[in-house]
Structures are given as structure tokens and as C-alpha cells.
Amino acid sequence: MALFSDLKLNPKILNAIEDVGYQEPTPIQLQAIPAALEGRDVLGIAQTGTGKTASFTLPMIHLLARGRARARMPRSLVLCPTRELAAQVAENFELYSKNLKLTKALLIGGVSFKEQDQLIDKGVDVLIATPGRLLDHFERGKLLLTGVQIMVVDEADRMLDMGFIPDIERIFNLTPFTRQTLFFSATMAAEIERLTNTFLSAPLRVEVARQASASENIEQSVLLFKPSRKDREGTEKRKLLREMILNEGSDCKNAIIFCNRKSDVDICAKSLKKYGFNAAAIHGDLDQKHRMDTLDGFRTGSLQFLVASDVAARGLDIPSVSHVYNFDVPTNAEDYVHRIGRTGRAGRNGKALMISTPRDEKNFNAIEKLIQIEIPKIENSSLNIKDENRKEIQKNVAMQNTKGKPTAKDNKVNNRFSKSLATNQNEPSTSSEYKDEFQLPNFITKSFMERLSL
Ligand code: AMP
DSSP states (O other): OOOOOOOOOOOOHHHHHHHHOSSOOHHHHHHHHHHHHOOEOOOOEEOTSHHHHHHHHHHHHHHHHSOOOOBOOEEEEOOSSSHHHHHHHHHHHHHHHTSSSOOOOEOOOOHHHHHHHHHHHHHSSEEEOOOHHHHHHHTTTTOOTTTTTTTEEHHHHHHHTTHHHHHHHHHHHSOOOTTTEEEESSOOOHHHHHHHHHHHSEEEEEOOOOOHHHOEEEEEEEEOOOOOOGGGGHHHHHHHHHHHHTTTTTGGGGGEEEEESSHHHHHHHHHHTTTOOOOOEEEETTTHHHHHHHHHHHHTTTOOOOEEEHHHHTTTOOOBEEEEESSOOSSHHHHHHHHHHHHTTTOEEEEEEEEEEEHHHHHHHHHHHTTTOOOEEEEEGGOOHHHHHHHHHHEEEEEEEEOOOHHHHHHHHHHHHHHHTTOOOEEEEEEEEGOOOOOOOOHHHHHHHHHOOO
């Protein structure tokens, strides 16, 4: 067994790793860390779930432990495509450098310029940023990149999707060519290949197996579904989603539910809440604080179902997601790999379920072609929810909703909703039909579920 202690990292970093509880380095860490410690450029072809973040943060902390930051000249730079990912990288630095004194600043949307300016003015060892925000600061004359000794580009493939490549090139050109570069991407599109050929110098190429093909611990399935009418597709899919969740019973500890469109993320989260599920939405239009709070809730377990768009969910480090639901078949096959990679992480088992309609056939075929696996199909009729599963769900929901007891007025509302369901009144099918009246107080969900004997 390989050991972290063989990696010649600063003992203070090794102590921090021990506190986190990692037993052994992951394959990418094992290969990338020694090369980075030697000052080599690294090209990591890997995605989240492989331990890639620690494969660059650990050597950076080691290398930065010597020396001091100068005003307005960060010593290292980490570029991330999304704010969430940047915040997560910052958390990683915090965790692994807790026994060392390193300063860092986070330049992401939604965080005030003033505070970050003050930090940068004093001098930071690590600057973690999204490309746009970094260039904003640079253009305001607040920042010099000529002191950057180590530069990291994380999730370059997503940068490409988001149109950040010109920004990245510009940033590369603002840093000294003598810098060390650690570059990560899940895939190597031609444009990314070009970028690495231009800006990396004789890098060590570390490729870790694709998650979809490598991760045998993700059980995948797809439900082929034909809506009864085109205009009822959303409603029927949401009903199906609920059944697919209930069908998993207590195995479904928590789940990320992916939708292709932000509007569907909102509708889906609202609908799940209405039916008593402990769900919340996360997508790019929600403000930063809201997104962070939602994510924290999901991480700590106070939120069970996170309904997400691809961009918002990319790179989220949530180690123990039991299920991923693809409410929509992603239009980009690579996104499927990223989505299902949220489960079955760090050796745990996970389940990935998807709903596919006849309209999705082309995209679905592209996924099977990419992952070179035939995804097992499940029959709609096999979704007869077992009684014991209903009981488990009821128990789970009861545990999630411990706040307050319903008042007589609440019970009245509750009754109304149970009745509307009992008479099989369908939920609204478009977002405009969603009114506040469907927002039930938090505690109602419990008795609501009980009445439905779910
Ligand atoms: P990443 O690929 O960087 O998103 O990391 C995926 C998950 O693996 C995170 O929850 C890390 O905390 C965790 N992790 C990173 N390195 C190790 C390791 N050596 N052993 C176990 N878990 C790890």
C-alpha cells in the first residue's frame, strides 16, 4: 500500500492529512504530487471524485510554506470555472494548510471587492479565482500577476464549455513564463490540447480512468418513458421521479437531481417540496449566499434532495451522495459522466437513474456510445412501491422535519392538500401555474406524508 508519508510532503501537511483521515493517496495523487514537488508541470486528465484537488493543493502548500507574499503580488493562482468550485478549493487549502500560515484570497462573484482588495493589498500566498472576476481585479489595477510561481487551471473542459478559454490564455500571458503550471481537465478537446501545448512545458501527463467506465460501484439504469401527451410531459415526469425516489426506500439517503434547464430545476424542486420531499434548488441564477447555504445544508444532511443544473453542480465536493437522478437526459454526453460521478465516490456505492423520453433517443444513444456500456432499462410497471419502502420514506421524512407541530390552521391546509391528492388532482404543469399557495410550511410535510400513508 502506498503511503502519504512516502510523498516527501512537509510533516505539518502530513499531520493535517492524518486528521482528515485519508488512508492512502489516490492514483492521481500518487503520480502528480512527486512531479509537482520537483517543480514539474503536470497535465492531469481526471475529473472530480479522483482526489485531483488534493493532488494540486498538497504540493502547492508544501512549496508555498517557504517564502512570503508581497503586496498585490500573489505567489500562486488557482483558476476555477465556477464560484462553488473555487470556494471548495479554498476549503481544501484551509483543511490541509491548517498547521501552516498561508494567506489566501477568493476572487469570485458574490464576494465583496473591498474585502478581497484588502487581502490582496497585504499580499496573499494563494489566490483562488474565477477567470472573469480575476480579470476585473486586474483591470482595476489592484493586482499584479508577475509574482505567480505556480498556476493551476482546474476543470479546463468546463472552462471551454463556458467560453473562458480566451480569458485563460490572457491570464497565462500575464504570469511569468517561468511559472509552474498544474492543469486539469476531464477530457482533452482539441482546444484544450492546443492550450496545454502552448502554455505547459514538458508536463507529466497523468491520466486516471474515466469515471463512468471505471466506476463499477455506480449502478446505472434508465427508465424509458413516453408521456401520454406532449403538454403533460413535465407533470408526468415529476410524478415518475417521485416514484423512482420512493422505490429506492431507505437506500436513498440523499440525492442530486439534474435537470437540463434552470426553469425546470426550480419547478422540480418546488414540486418535490410540495409532495413532502426535503428538496431545494441550486442553479446559476440564485445568489451566492443562497447557493452556499443550500449546499451546506446538503453537505450536513439537513437537506436530502438537491435539484441542480450542470454548471451549478460541476465540481461539487459532496462525498456521500447515494443517488443521482437524471430528470432529463443531458444534451451533452460528457455531462452524463459528470452527473453520475457525483455518486459512488471514494469507494462508496452509488446509484444513477435516468428518465428518457422518445425525444431523448439521440442524446441517450450518444451517452451509451461514450461510456461504452448499455445502460440497463427499467420498466415503468416495475415501479410499484413496496409498502416497507413507503414506511421507510415516511420515517426519513419525519426525521427531516422536526420543526414545530402543526396548528389547527395548518391542519386545515394540510387536509386540503391531502384531499386534492386523494382525488388525484394533478399538480400544475407550468411554472406560471406555480403559486405561493403550494409552498407548505416546513413541518406540514411530515403529517402530509402520513396522511398520504407514504
Ligand atoms: P476531488 O476529486 O478532488 O473532487 O475529491 C473527491 C473526494 O475524495 C473529496 O471528498 C476528497 O476529500 C476525497 N479525497 C481526496 N483524496 C483522498 C484520499 N487520498 N483518500 C480518500 N479520500 C480522498
